Amino acid sequence: MASPLFNLVSQLYEFHYINEAKNWTEAQQYCREKHTDLVTVTNMKDMKRLINISAGYQSEAWIGLYYQTDGTRKWHWSQSEVKFNESETNWNTNEPNDATGVQNCGIIWKNLKWGDLSCNDHRYFLCYDENKTWTEAQSYCRENHTDLISGTKQIEDEEVKNEISHVGSNTYILTGLFRDTWRWSDGSSFSFRHWNKGFDYQARYDDELILIKENKTWEDALYYCRDHHHDLVTITNMEDQISVQQEAQFASTDHVWMGLHYAWSLDLWFWVSDEVVRYKNWASNEPMDDCDMSGAMETGGKHKWRKKRDSEKFNFICSK
Template sequence: MERKSWTEAQQYCREEFTDLATIDDMTENKKVKSTMQEAGAGDAWIGLKEEWQWSLVDRENEAEFRSWEPGQPNGGEGGDSTHPYVLVTERKNWTDAQRYCREKHTDLASARNQAENEQIKGVIPHSNHLNPVLYWIGLFRDAWEWSDGSSSTFRHWGAGEPNNQGVACTEIEPSGQWKDADCGDGSHFICYEDELVLVRENKTWREALQYCREHHVDLVSVTTDHIQRWVSELAKGASTAHVWVGLLHSYGVGWYWVCGQTVCYSNWTPGHEQVESFHQGVGAVESGGGQWVSNLTKTDQLNFICTTKDGCD
């Protein structure tokens, strides 16, 4: 068993598998715990890391831009504005400032490149450099993020955790509880392997279904936000504008997945969920944004995504 820092573990998992483990619920936590017990491992890295993030959630365009003063970060001050940038001279704490911006404008300002940083700087009045007036911006350090970028909010911290004062990563203990630790520490780690396969061949929906069942298990059923994220990422590599998934519509049933589950979680393009009750249809996802569409027919030929796992989970 290898011991690596969190960054080294992340790189290894991405090269050899998919990514460091993401844990969405207690069932998955128990699976990871069982894997550790079988391997006889002690504490091990999982994919949860504390990060600086922008209040304005814009993951498609967000860059890892930072413009710290020497010796920073050591606090939370910056500039307060939105798109287009608006200076607010009321004094508020960061949370109240965020709430104000979201109610009155869009959000606290995000400086995602040097040009935006200069625009924000341009709305701030000149002040005495010995006692400068400071303004909030939307960068905060109150969030934990999974290595694969998923939005799972499940946490299983041990008593008194997390308690690390610096930038921290997450280890899982043999007990199954989590603790934060210095990301540079050497530790065992847990990878996960993606269960989805993008097939870059143009086939009708029925041909795609047959291919997946012959070569893998089935067309993918997108039953959770976690699976949706995987599908969206894979779809970006498609050679067609849309990608087949295992989504069907039948008279008297409505929309359902080939795994046998009716649609509960959904990510429809506006206007595509409602179809005539007698309509026999199939669904696909957009290659760019990952939203679902219903305006295709079973004779259209698209790339498609297969799953290597049985069932709807």
């Protein structure tokens, strides 16, 4: 995908709209060669300025935010000026725990203990008395107030304690705590995010993937997926890769089978879904192609693809 781009030329935050279509990497290189870097958006004031200078342009424009596929998730507060400090946390016992899958948003209970929850779950939040998802709550607070409550000082405020004293003991309340692996191109640590409504910034598609924690050979995994779901998973782009690796991290084996197989007679790797193998994420120093080989993804590290004998047994991921 190629898009126009924004760039930041100095610490005075002078923005420029570059009306040239480039992909993200090309845009970053252009900004670094001719200015300073792709734009870093630090607050709502920056957002309004970007909207003003892009008035009249209809297409999307690149900014300096990118997803680290092999990065570690880091916690942030929604209010970008409030820095997250691990030494000041108040996690409940065994939290955060990703109990039901990837849980990247923070909640508090009536006792002020913290927990993690899926950002797609609907919960009350400290701003408005209505169930919303985390991103909906953040948008509402920013449009009607300032932001979701952020930082231990605000959470432990007497007014906050009074507000949540009226809720049930098992009720979750959303806070401005979230984690992700998105980073700014210029290396800054600003936590400000302003996602478009409907955009899945976690890059997941839970409803289309399922991790099977059973150890099977590649062929048995293929038949299992086709009998119980749709097929062994296919990865055709970076977005697919991110989604699959987020499922893979919960596997009980060091690799998971994918729907990638080697046809020795044709000297060809192919996806069982008949998709052409264009996007690739092979590890370096892989063995030579050989018969009875299929593709598996690492469940840790950089989630690279490995060539494995079909007879080896791993967990696997099905598409629904």
